[in-house]
Structures are given as structure tokens and as C-alpha cells.
Amino acid sequence: MKLENYNVIGVMSGTSLDGVDLAHIQFRIKDKKWDFTILESETIPYDLTWVQTLKTAVDFSQIELEKLNQEYTSLLASIISDFITRHKIENLDAICSHGHTILHQPHNGFTLQIGNLPEIADLVQQTVVCDFRVQDVQLGGQGAPLVPIGDRILFPEYDYCMNLGGFSNVSFEENGTRIAFDISPVNTVLNFYANQFGFDYDDKGQISASGEINEALFNELNNLDFYQQNYPKSLGFEFVKETVLPIIESFEIDITDKMRTFTEHVALQIAQALPNKNGRLLITGGGAYNDFLIERIQFHLPSIQIIIPDNKILEFKEAIIFALLGVLKLRGEINVLSSVTGAETDHSSGNIYQPK
Known part of the structure; x- marks a missing residue:
């Protein structure tokens, strides 16, 4: 039986590089209608070094990208853990994280969002739902927009x-x-x-x-x-x-x-x-x-x-919606529309990682 209430955190980093958006959301579904409450939300800015790195990573080699992915996953896990501790958040169903887009070339069958490595679940000691774009591109879609x-x-x-x-x-x-x-x-x-x-x-x-x-x-x-x-x-x-x-x-x-x-x-x-x-x-x-x-x-x-x-809502709408995408993935329900992305079919996208 599916839950009617979900306690999750949505995490989003956008191309404007203003920082990592985090929103603690409670979702409710009744009679097939969803509503939500934003409990805590904040944007954690990147320091200047990270801003410069993320700006220039489009030109990185494969080896540099792999190293960056490891380092960014650690950074993101630290930001999420601090947010949970600072706001004394308990009994989470999941962290639903977009990661940060470095490369987006759907015409080449490729998109890369860093910060979505499996070890993030161990680092935050929570269920993590993430990496929502890759499957859509594999299905012939644009991998965007997902909102x-x-x-x-x-x-x-x-x-x-x-x-x-x-x-x-x-x-x-x-x-x-x-x-x-x-x-x-x-x-x-x-x-x-x-x-x-x-x-x-x-x-x-x-x-x-x-x-x-x-x-x-x-x-x-x-x-x-x-x-x-x-x-x-x-x-x-x-x-x-x-x-x-x-x-x-x-x-x-x-x-x-x-x-x-x-x-x-x-x-x-x-x-x-x-x-x-x-x-x-x-x-x-x-x-x-x-x-x-x-x-x-x-x-x-x-x-x-x-x-x-x-x-x-103005500042955290995308974090709210990626939280919803994660919840839909947990429910095994469609969270990406082929009418939007051009993929072969509607599908339930993302990876679910459990902490060891």
C-alpha cells in the first residue's frame, strides 16, 4: 500500500550558480490530488573556487570530470547533512537531488549531472533518489525540462x-x-x-x-x-x-x-x-x-x-518539484513526460540509493 504522506528534502543546483537550493517538504496525496507544505528552505552559496570550477568544467577531460564528480558528491552530501542537522529534521523518507548539470548534449545521447554517485546515500545516511535525466536521454528524449x-x-x-x-x-x-x-x-x-x-x-x-x-x-x-x-x-x-x-x-x-x-x-x-x-x-x-x-x-x-x-515558491519551486519527482519514483509512478522531452514513452526516472 502506498503512503499518503511523504517527508522529503528536495535539492537543486541550477546553471546560474547561485548555490544549492534545499527545501524540506511534506507532501500529501488524497483522492489523487497532491498538496505540499514547505517547512524549511535555504540556498547555500558556492564559494568562489567552486563557482569558477563549475563554470569551466564544460571543458574538463573525462578524468577531470570523474574527479570533480567525486568531490562534488562529497560537497553536496556535506551541505545536505548540515541542513538536516541545523533544522533537526527527522524521519525522512528520502533526499531527492538533481545534482548539478555540467554537460547536456541530448543530440549526442549524453547528459551529465554531477553529485549523483551512489555513495551519496552512505555520506548522508538517508535514502537518496537522484540522477533523473540520464534515463530519459537513453530513451531518446532531451532529458529536459523535467519540471x-x-x-x-x-x-x-x-x-x-x-x-x-x-x-x-x-x-x-x-x-x-x-x-x-x-x-x-x-x-x-x-x-x-x-x-x-x-x-x-x-x-x-x-x-x-x-x-x-x-x-x-x-x-x-x-x-x-x-x-x-x-x-x-x-x-x-x-x-x-x-x-x-x-x-x-x-x-x-x-x-x-x-x-x-x-x-x-x-x-x-x-x-x-x-x-x-x-x-x-x-x-x-x-x-x-x-x-x-x-x-x-x-x-x-x-x-x-x-x-x-x-x-x-519563487526561489525553491525547482527544489520542490525535484522532491516530488523523487516521491513519484519511490511510488513507481511516472515522473517524466514524453510529450515534454521527446522520449519514446512516459517513464519513472531516477536512481534510488540506500545507505549501507
Whole structure:
């Protein structure tokens, strides 16, 4: 008999590299309807050495990646254990962890999230459910985005659920099928330029707002092949490093103008990605704090009602949903939708590791 209540921790590290998100969640299911309560949540920032390592790991050799995976698994286990101890959390059903994406090349049948080695269960002395993307890629899918099934189950009152993080992605129902895909880079690019001013990020979009749009750059970005592709489709940091940044850097213009132009590009691509230009749009992720970006999205989608939730859901929605994916895996239920990823079939993805 399946449980009706679950006591779990969701763990997420995103491409914006702001740190490890942890959320202690209680899930309840009754009459096939799920609800949840966030008990404790926090983001543990990476130190500068780890930020630099994770930024450059896309270029690591196989041996370097294996060593990094071991070291990051230890780091993640330490962060999780500290969180459990600090908040005196007991009787957990599982830790549900995404890990951190280093390589994402579904077209080559490959994706790598570090921090998902089996020994993490021994290090935290808890059941760990993790590594949710690999199986989907093996089944011919994109391995991303995985959050949409959580959008459907936990946030059904919204027409669109969008995350603005290192990349933007959206999910919605179309003819009874959940559709989702990555739209464009966001903070992977904006943070890169904010760093050049000595800031971790562009606070409220103030730097971007001070610049001018460069029409030639704007048009070149909007004409990238990725935006013409049909979904399912997903993005990795490789796209930023190999395609987007070289284009922006080829323009000898002020950094503020680069950021202003890119912000407009993000807003336009989001508007073009939504098939129906009205309804309720839930926006979460760090980009939801970028007031100027939200203003530009609203400009391009005047009939959309934009909803930005309370801070806990805004900041920890992905950790909440990866916690749900782990619970669904424990129940042996579908947690990845083929309509979203393009895999051969819906499936229950992830590995379950038990401590020795």
C-alpha cells in the first residue's frame, strides 16, 4: 500500500550558480490530488573556487570530470547533512537531488549531472533518489525540462508556468498534453556581464535598463537557429559558451548596451514562445527579481496576467518539484513526460540509493 504522506528534502543546483537550493517538504496525496507544505528552505552559496570550477568544467577531460564528480558528491552530501542537522529534521523518507548539470548534449545521447554517485546515500545516511535525466536521454528524449509534470500536479491553476533562471523554460497544457521546452538563456548571460561590473547579478535589471538596444545584435540573436526549431528542445551551457557569447562579444558596444539588448531578446523570445497570448503566467526563479526583465515581458505580452508568487515558491519551486519527482519514483509512478522531452514513452526516472 502506498503512503499518503511523504517527508522529503528536495535539492537543486541550477546553471546560474547561485548555490544549492534545499527545501524540506511534506507532501500529501488524497483522492489523487497532491498538496505540499514547505517547512524549511535555504540556498547555500558556492564559494568562489567552486563557482569558477563549475563554470569551466564544460571543458574538463573525462578524468577531470570523474574527479570533480567525486568531490562534488562529497560537497553536496556535506551541505545536505548540515541542513538536516541545523533544522533537526527527522524521519525522512528520502533526499531527492538533481545534482548539478555540467554537460547536456541530448543530440549526442549524453547528459551529465554531477553529485549523483551512489555513495551519496552512505555520506548522508538517508535514502537518496537522484540522477533523473540520464534515463530519459537513453530513451531518446532531451532529458529536459523535467519540471513540467510538477507544474501539472502542483500548480494546475496557471495557464503557463515559467522559470527564469540560467535559462528560461515554460510548460503548459495543449489539447490535454503537457508541453514544455527551454526558450533561451537568461541569467547565464546577464550574470556574465554583471560580473564585469563586479556584481554577482544585475539587481532588479538596473544595469540593463541603463543601456540602449543595438538593433543589429538584437536581430542576429533573434535569428539563431534554435529559436526556429520545434519543441521538444532544451539548452545547455554549451549553447551560451559556443554560440551566444561569441555573437555578443563580436559587437564593440558598451556592456550596458549588450545587457539591454539581451534583455529585450529574452523578453521577445518568451512572448513568441507562448502559443496563446493571454491567461495567467506564473514566473519563478531568480529572474523573477529582475523588475526590468518582467516589465519587458509584460510589454511584449500585454494581455497576460503575470503572477510572481511568495519568495519560498519563487526561489525553491525547482527544489520542490525535484522532491516530488523523487516521491513519484519511490511510488513507481511516472515522473517524466514524453510529450515534454521527446522520449519514446512516459517513464519513472531516477536512481534510488540506500545507505549501507
